[in-house]
Amino acid sequence: MKKTNLFVYGTLRRGCSRHQILVEKIEHGVASYRGNAWIDGFDLYRVGDFPAAVPGAGKIFGEIYSVPFSLLTSQLDEVEGFPHLFDRKQIEVENDNCWIYFQSTPPAEGEKIPSGQWKPKTEDSSNG
Numbered sequence: 001m002k003k004t005n006l007f008v009y010g011t012l013r014r015g016c017s018r019h020q021i022l023v024e025k026i027e028h029g030v031a032s033y034r035g036n037a038w039i040d041g042f043d044l045y046r047v048g049d050f051p052a053a054v055p056g057a058g059k060i061f062g063e064i065y066s067v068p069f070s071l072l073t074s075q076l077d078e079v080e081g082f083p084h085l086f087d088r089k090q091i092e093v094e095n096d097n098c099w100i101y102f103q104s105t106p107p108a109e110g111e112k113i114p115s116g117q118w119k120p121k122t123e124d125s126s127n128g
Helices: 020-027 069-079
Strands: 003-008 032-047 050-068 087-093 096-102
Touching (some): 003 087, 020 050, 050 069
Antiparallel strands (some): 032 050, 087 096
16 A cells, blocks of 8 residues: 655644544554644635645645555545645655645635634634
8 A cells, every 4th residue: 555645734634624534544554643744835724614725935834644645536635625626736844745735826715824823713713
């Protein structure tokens, strides 16, 4: 099984709505958490209930996972709306290649998150 690295910054992160997808793979021994990381060269936007990374001058905080490449093509591409909503490419993160889902241009209805750290909106939290 070919493994690859995936950088997640939004709904797939620990404590977020779609993290269970990764938890199931970890529990079955086919994926693993590698650690937290910051990436340069992307700005983060809130687009409704999810974030979007867009190439830019900022930094984004996220997590790195080692996953089967087939997880990207069989499940995560659909979850992330690839190729219609998000694009996918490899970037360098801490001297290693990682896949990232991103949008090529800032979303028309998006709100920039200056801190580069996305948190789901709740009644008592804010981003930025």
